[in-house]
Amino acid sequence: MLEPKPPQPGQNHAEGKERLKKRILFAEDDENNRKYITRFLLREGYEVETVKNGQELLEKLATEEFDAVIADNTMPVMSGIEALKKIRENARLKNLPVIIQSGYEEIKETVERLGCIFIQKPFSFDEFKKEVEKALE
Numbered sequence: 001m002l003e004p005k006p007p008q009p010g011q012n013h014a015e016g017k018e019r020l021k022k023r024i025l026f027a028e029d030d031e032n033n034r035k036y037i038t039r040f041l042l043r044e045g046y047e048v049e050t051v052k053n054g055q056e057l058l059e060k061l062a063t064e065e066f067d068a069v070i071a072d073n074t075m076p077v078m079s080g081i082e083a084l085k086k087i088r089e090n091a092r093l094k095n096l097p098v099i100i101q102s103g104y105e106e107i108k109e110t111v112e113r114l115g116c117i118f119i120q121k122p123f124s125f126d127e128f129k130k131e132v133e134k135a136l137e
Helices: 031-043 054-063 080-089 105-113 125-135
Strands: 023-027 047-051 068-072 098-102 117-120
Touching: 023 031, 023 054, 031 047, 031 125, 047 054, 054 068, 054 080, 068 080, 068 125, 080 098, 080 105, 098 105, 098 125, 105 117, 117 125
Parallel strands: 023 047, 023 068, 068 098, 098 117
Antiparallel strands: none
């Protein structure tokens, strides 16, 4: 008997039909930032799942499909950069669009070398929206 294929990003898990909303996994340890940015993404029409650190991010990616990841860099347990490196080592996830946000510009080169988007805090929501749209092209 053939095993069903896992849903691809942009597909509904239950029915295999195209979703209208892009699904984003957002990792942020600061509760206020997590709520604020999540509300913004929801208003922009995205479906959003949140986690509090890089380890939770990897655990969620192991069991669910997402169209993009947005992660803070400075988080407990595992940083955004550490999680990003593990994502790029994973054959299934290596092409997943990732945005790393940080107040530390010195990580920009590493993030971009790994084929991801770096956005420096603080940022405007116009700038953030543009980078999310770019990641999901």
